[in-house]
Amino acid sequence: MTAAPVPGPHHGTALTPGSQGDPHTVAVSGSKDATAGERGSAVVEFTFLALLLMVPLVYFIITVGQIQGGAFAVVGAADQAAKVYVAQSDAESGRAAAEQAVMLALADYGHPADNASMDASCQPSDCLAPGAAVTITVHLTVPLPFVPFSDSLQLNASRLDASATQVVGRFR
Secondary structure (H helix, E strand, C coil), X not given: CCCCCEECCCCCCEEEECCCCCCXXXXXXXXXXXXXXXXXXXXXXXXXXXXXXXXXXXXXXXXXXXXXXXXXXXXXXXXXXXXXXHCCCCHHHHHHHHHHHHHHHHXXXXXXXXXXXXXXXXXXXXXXXXXXXXXXEEEEEEECCCCCCHHHHCCEEEEEEEEEXXXXXXXX
């Protein structure tokens, strides 16, 4: 029983029945030399492409996490600062207490006070008069993570703002 060579997937190679006498085994003639140089290259290519795609994806996720943390921080800082402001006896101590509350709230979320600023406004102009509305606005600049010299290069991921308003109570 003589088998005719069957053309294989490689040009110029032919499949021949195996030498063991088993008709189901087929050996590829000439393919050992052709694939010897490519052995293991799929693993290298997969690793390279995975790193090429995963590093920016992980960096994006970290950056979005920093921005989300900053958003929580400014909302909490503005709310606490407004509450602390209206609890003080005069406007100057109210502003100082509010600034301290902003620094503390931002520090709880891992953001330095250097990246933040606070504005206070009152309606009417007497901030601690009964019924006056005190509005505190906190501004926070979130820098890009893992970027050295980001202060001098002015590379920021986002600028976040949050406001909170508290009404001064009639009875203190």
